[in-house]
Amino acid sequence: MDELDTYARAAARLGRLEIDDAWWPGVLRHLGVLCDNAALVEAVPIALTDAAAPPTVAARPTAADPPAEGSS
Amino acid sequence: MTPAVDDALGIAAQVRAGDLSALAATERALAAISAGDDAINSFTTVVADRALADARRVDDLLAAGKDPGPLAGAPFAVKNLFDVAGEVTVAGSKISAEDPPAKADAEAVRRLSAAGAVLIGMLNMDEYAYGFTTENAHYGACRNPFDLTRVAGGSSGGSGAAVAAGFVPLTLGSDTNGSVRVPAALCGVFSLKPTYGRLSCHGMLPFCDTLDVVGSFAASVRDLAVSFDLLHGHDPRDRLSDDRPREAPPDLDGGLDGLRIAVAGGYFARGGTPEALDAVSALAEALGVSEPVEIPHAAEARAAAMVITAAEGAQLHLESLRTRPGDFDPMTRDRFLAGALAPARAYLQAQDFRRWFRARMRALFETVDVILAPATPFPAPIVGQREAVVDDTTVLTQPYLGVYTQPISFAGLPVLTIPVATVDGLPLGVQLIAAHNADATLLRVAADLERRGLARPAEAVTPWR
Numbered sequence A: 001m002d003e004l005d006t007y008a009r010a011a012a013r014l015g016r017l018e019i020d021d022a023w024w025p026g027v028l029r030h031l032g033v034l035c036d037n038a039a040l041v042e043a044v045p046i047a048l049t050d051a052a053a054p055p056t057v058a059a060r061p062t063a064a065d066p067p068a069e070g071s072s
Numbered sequence B: 001m002t003p004a005v006d007d008a009l010g011i012a013a014q015v016r017a018g019d020l021s022a023l024a025a026t027e028r029a030l031a032a033i034s035a036g037d038d039a040i041n042s043f044t045t046v047v048a049d050r051a052l053a054d055a056r057r058v059d060d061l062l063a064a065g066k067d068p069g070p071l072a073g074a075p076f077a078v079k080n081l082f083d084v085a086g087e088v089t090v091a092g093s094k095i096s097a098e099d100p101p102a103k104a105d106a107e108a109v110r111r112l113s114a115a116g117a118v119l120i121g122m123l124n125m126d127e128y129a130y131g132f133t134t135e136n137a138h139y140g141a142c143r144n145p146f147d148l149t150r151v152a153g154g155s156s157g158g159s160g161a162a163v164a165a166g167f168v169p170l171t172l173g174s175d176t177n178g179s180v181r182v183p184a185a186l187c188g189v190f191s192l193k194p195t196y197g198r199l200s201c202h203g204m205l206p207f208c209d210t211l212d213v214v215g216s217f218a219a220s221v222r223d224l225a226v227s228f229d230l231l232h233g234h235d236p237r238d239r240l241s242d243d244r245p246r247e248a249p250p251d252l253d254g255g256l257d258g259l260r261i262a263v264a265g266g267y268f269a270r271g272g273t274p275e276a277l278d279a280v281s282a283l284a285e286a287l288g289v290s291e292p293v294e295i296p297h298a299a300e301a302r303a304a305a306m307v308i309t310a311a312e313g314a315q316l317h318l319e320s321l322r323t324r325p326g327d328f329d330p331m332t333r334d335r336f337l338a339g340a341l342a343p344a345r346a347y348l349q350a351q352d353f354r355r356w357f358r359a360r361m362r363a364l365f366e367t368v369d370v371i372l373a374p375a376t377p378f379p380a381p382i383v384g385q386r387e388a389v390v391d392d393t394t395v396l397t398q399p400y401l402g403v404y405t406q407p408i409s410f411a412g413l414p415v416l417t418i419p420v421a422t423v424d425g426l427p428l429g430v431q432l433i434a435a436h437n438a439d440a441t442l443l444r445v446a447a448d449l450e451r452r453g454l455a456r457p458a459e460a461v462t463p464w465r
Helices: A002-014 A021-042 B008-017 B022-040 B048-063 B107-114 B157-164 B181-187 B221-231 B274-286 B298-316 B318-323 B330-341 B344-364 B406-410 B439-451
Strands: B043-046 B075-079 B118-123 B147-151 B170-175 B190-193 B213-218 B261-264 B370-374 B387-390 B393-396 B415-423 B426-434
Touching (some): A002 A021, A021 B298, A021 B330, A021 B344, B008 B022, B008 B048, B008 B075, B008 B221, B022 B043, B022 B118, B043 B157, B048 B118, B075 B107, B107 B170, B118 B157, B157 B170, B157 B181, B170 B221, B181 B213, B181 B426, B190 B221, B213 B221, B221 B439, B274 B370, B298 B330, B298 B344, B318 B330, B370 B439, B415 B439
Parallel strands (some): B075 B118, B075 B170
Antiparallel strands (some): B043 B118, B190 B213, B190 B415, B387 B393
């Protein structure tokens, strides 16, 4: 937990996140779950050739944005 | 089994035949909400003026001999993360409540309205769609119409509860990890989470772009089918919208002939209460399905989904997390903050695994057409219940509700949830899962199960109906 706490506080500084002292236990618990989940995923021996394409992450426009011409 | 006459298409048929005015149908929905929703808390906004104006427009079109559309006068409502022109898209949050009103309807709202449906209001949800119970610190918990001491599920809890309560026959929600399927199962109604990318998310506040889909809740399969038919198809304003051509309306009379149906084993055959697992077994037995199939690495798929969701969700709300973290619902704040702190490697690795997992699911569906799996590990928990015991193991109630839904949406597969049973008066659902873009197959199967009486909405005590 000390290692996680040290990492998390450094990551919070890097991300310019000010986390209230009262919230840290909950944040660390959830971060610990994410780390456990990441370790579970990492343990699966996937072939790199199966996963070479970059992930697609793009923000969707909202309805407030003007529609593209000719769109439905 | 004949669909209920008061499903959306049933109301539209009455309106088109002149047996019921759209105005009367709208007033009936508004009266039911007024009478019953103080107890359930499914609506955050009721747009009565718009609804009455839209209803009069439908009646005027009919009086003029024009066709108002297949959903003429049918009331519907949407999760409060779909833009509705003139209304603030609150998304279950205090922060977004300060946003200006939306300038236009979300594409899904626009399409249903253009088909003659009458928007009644916007529905309660977990803050920013991050949860499975709709226990919202800002707007209150949405209660289950079958037992007001219990949750409706989430994050689209209002969408499930409003249909189960009989306020409106058709609602929209969003599903990222199970947010349509969980409340549908706990509220005893049908739902469709389509294949990722098939429905436009334009004008819907995102939670996790690489997982979000628009889903429908209904009291009949034919309502799900007409909703899918109206809503699917490419939208160039949604960059993640699939450019597949539109399909013909789903064939609901095709039956099960020629379909290979299996039941999910392994991960999906354990970890739930006996009642939840028995609901699947009973359906499988009724269909003569005995062969289990293994969905490989389901636990890891759920784990990766949680990493991706936390990371993408945190990135989306990063500015608010930096400037006003105290205004988040405590239930979501800690998880968003944890997502903001998660190392990039964890996220990228989860996305790599996802492509690998999706390929394996494609291979699996070369051998089977539809897989049956439980929708939730147990019926609706009590509001405020933090833990549950399953298989002699104590689990956290809220996240564990997604144990069977998360691995499936992680692969982007379509899922239709059917109501199959009640335990001590509480509904349970089963997931019907198909290959990518086989949404129509699910509608065909569900329609057959509905006709046979194997799938039917549970009946809540709704004195306001």
